[in-house]
Amino acid sequence: xxxxxxxxxxxxNVIRVLHGVSLEVAxxxxxxxxxxxxxxxxxxxxxxxxxxHTVEGEVTDGSIEWDGERTDKRSAxxxxxxxxxxxxxxxxxxGHLTAEENLMVGAHHRSRAAAREDLEMVYxxxxxxxxxxxxxxGYLSGGEQQMLVIGRAMMAAPKLMMLDEPSLGLAPMLVxxxxxxxxxxxxxxxxxVLLVEQNVRIAxxxxxxxxxxxNGRAVLDGxxxxxxxxxxxxxxxMGLSAVGKKKSYRAIKHYKRRKRWL
Amino acid sequence: xxxxxxxxxxGVTVGMIYALIGLSFALIWKSSGVANLALGGLxxxxxxxxxxxxxxxxxxxxxxxxxxLILALAFGWLIERFCLRPLIAQPILSLITVTLGLEFFxxxxxxxxxxxxxxxxxPLFPIEPLKIGPAVVSQAYVWAAVISLIxxxxxxxxxxxxxxxxxxxxxADDQLAVQACGxxxxxxxxxxxxxxxxxxxxxxxxxxxxxGLTHGLVETGLKAFSxxxxxxxxxxxxxxxxxxxxxxxxNLGSGWxxxxxGWGGLKDVIPFIIIIVVLFIKPYGLFGEVRIExx
Ligand SMILES: Nc1ncnc2c1ncn2[C@@H]1O[C@H](COP(=O)(O)OP(=O)(O)O)[C@@H](O)[C@H]1O
Ligand SMILES: [Mg+2]
Numbered sequence: 001x002x003x004x005x006x007x008x009x010x011x012x013n014v015i016r017v018l019h020g021v022s023l024e025v026a027x028x029x030x031x032x033x034x035x036x037x038x039x040x041x042x043x044x045x046x047x048x049x050x051x052x053h054t055v056e057g058e059v060t061d062g063s064i065e066w067d068g069e070r071t072d073k074r075s076a077x078x079x080x081x082x083x084x085x086x087x088x089x090x091x092x093x094x095g096h097l098t099a100e101e102n103l104m105v106g107a108h109h110r111s112r113a114a115a116r117e118d119l120e121m122v123y124x125x126x127x128x129x130x131x132x133x134x135x136x137x138g139y140l141s142g143g144e145q146q147m148l149v150i151g152r153a154m155m156a157a158p159k160l161m162m163l164d165e166p167s168l169g170l171a172p173m174l175v176x177x178x179x180x181x182x183x184x185x186x187x188x189x190x191x192x193v194l195l196v197e198q199n200v201r202i203a204x205x206x207x208x209x210x211x212x213x214x215n216g217r218a219v220l221d222g223x224x225x226x227x228x229x230x231x232x233x234x235x236x237x238m239g240l241s242a243v244g245k246k247k248s249y250r251a252i253k254h255y256k257r258r259k260r261w262l
Numbered sequence: 263x264x265x266x267x268x269x270x271x272x273g274v275t276v277g278m279i280y281a282l283i284g285l286s287f288a289l290i291w292k293s294s295g296v297a298n299l300a301l302g303g304l305x306x307x308x309x310x311x312x313x314x315x316x317x318x319x320x321x322x323x324x325x326x327x328x329x330x331l332i333l334a335l336a337f338g339w340l341i342e343r344f345c346l347r348p349l350i351a352q353p354i355l356s357l358i359t360v361t362l363g364l365e366f367f368x369x370x371x372x373x374x375x376x377x378x379x380x381x382x383x384x385p386l387f388p389i390e391p392l393k394i395g396p397a398v399v400s401q402a403y404v405w406a407a408v409i410s411l412i413x414x415x416x417x418x419x420x421x422x423x424x425x426x427x428x429x430x431x432x433x434a435d436d437q438l439a440v441q442a443c444g445x446x447x448x449x450x451x452x453x454x455x456x457x458x459x460x461x462x463x464x465x466x467x468x469x470x471x472x473x474g475l476t477h478g479l480v481e482t483g484l485k486a487f488s489x490x491x492x493x494x495x496x497x498x499x500x501x502x503x504x505x506x507x508x509x510x511x512x513n514l515g516s517g518w519x520x521x522x523x524g525w526g527g528l529k530d531v532i533p534f535i536i537i538i539v540v541l542f543i544k545p546y547g548l549f550g551e552v553r554i555e556x557x
Contacts, residue, residue: 049442051441051442054441075446076442076446077446079444080443080444081444085442086442088438088439088442092436094431094439095436096435097432101431105432105443105445108445109444137435
């Protein structure tokens with residue numbers, strides 16, 4: 001179980017981008033972290049995974065706990081050993097490595113036998129990766145690269161897998177396919193998933209609970225069902241608005257609604 | 263003809279040692295993208311340390327070797343830890359500048375400790391020369407080539423199959439993504455520096471067993487730059503092909519062609535002519551990794 005208590009994150013000692021974010025990821029759950037560009041979603045993931053240290057950020061207030069232990073001062077390596085893994089945003093495969101080598105890097109800390117087994121498991125979830133396993137990562141298609149990045153995270157045998165915008169820049173069909181696999185992985189392997197997305201509709205389709213972030217704060221949270229039916233969420237994040245309203249009026253309402261959250 | 267063959271064989275074998283030094287460069291370049299300009303200094307210092315152990319201290323050959331290799335590992339670790347790590351996330355140029363500083367430091371250090379400048383190693387390999395056809399070659403050359411090839415094979419396998427080797431290649435592609443896999447890139451960098459120092463040390467010992475010890479070993483170290491540029495900076499196979507080409511060009515240039523052409527400078531120019539021609543045709547070098555750009 002992961003718990004963020006009111007964390008504040010500051011970059012380069014001066015730029016504060018998170019102003020008190022609290023969230024919880026229960027064991028085995030899929031939790032969505034939603035919000036527009038620049039809301040602080042990636043920063044939140046990096047705070048959890050410890051990668052924040054390498055990008056010159058720091059948790060300056062609040063705490064992060066994993067199964068009751070504080071992790072916010074620990075190194076990325078120590079945190080990964082707890083079973084927390086982050087798949088980076090933007091399909092960052094190792095371009096000159098083959099697909100299979102990419103996966104093996106994900107299993108760096110595991111025994112050879114365990115890695116072999118998990119390789120089969122990843123190929124079971126992503127049969128496409130098996131077909132291209134000897135191809136160079138940099139030349140794979142966008143969808144294959146995204147699968148590779150998720151597969152690489154799976155290779156760490158994580159207890160908590162954090163995915164940063166897995167739908168980014170992919171065709172809708174592929175997004176559906178990948179999401180279905182994430183869902184299946186979660187229910188079969190009991191791995192918790194913290195899912196960062198801008199694509200709110202697809203993220204809520206598989207999540208149990210979600211948080212909406214804006215300007216470094218979690219402004220709204222609730223079950224997937226609650227969020228999907230929330231008027232504000234529908235309007236601002238799913239592009240659906242009540243029929244018949246004029247566009248100019250929307251802008252004003254937008255402003256008011258935001259106020260209500262903050 | 264015998265002369266031609268003779269120069270070819272010595273050229274190729276000495277080229278194998280250049281290849282080894284090139285390998286040391288490629289190791290660091292491959293994982294961290296840092297051009298190690300201290301190659302000459304490393305080759306120099308380890309050769310002299312070996313001399314000190316074997317001749318000045320009088321240790322047996324095997325012990326001298328072990329001492330040098332351990333020192334090389336330690337030195338590689340120290341360089342990474344105290345010279346390069348403080349500069350992580352700084353522009354790559356500052357890192358390269360540090361290696362240049364290291365080069366001058368090592369050269370100065372060698373002059374300071376061994377002011378005699380010239381020394382000879384006792385023969386490390388059997389001294390009876392080998393007859394290859396009409397040519398007569400000293401065994402030191404042959405052994406140097408064999409040892410270089412073995413090291414080349416080991417490193418190639420290491421990079422291809424060992425998880426640390428794979429992680430090193432991954433680091434060359436994306437450092438943050440490597441960290442996201444729970445691997446501290448600092449451990450990758452220090453491993454690559456340690457390996458590079460060991461390879462430089464072995465190359466230094468081999469070359470000084472052939473041509474003796476001088477402070478001119480620095481220049482031998484610098485030859486490796488021709489090798490890596492020709493071979494393609496990050497490619498092991500590039501090194502092992504380009505090294506002998508450079509060695510061959512040099513030896514044929516000096517021993518065989520110079521008397522014919524009658525111009526002594528030819529020897530030093532030939533490698534560069536080859537490099538320029540090759541880079542025209544293949545901008546990444548003979549075996550350089552092509553930058554992948556997908557649209
Ligand atoms: N390394 C950094 N240094 C300074 N500011 C940063 C850094 N990374 C992100 N930011 C800033 O933090 C804010 C949140 O960014 P991010 O967490 O990437 O948002 P999201 O992932 O939701 O798009 C942005 O305003 C961004 O400019
Ligand atoms: Mg982001």
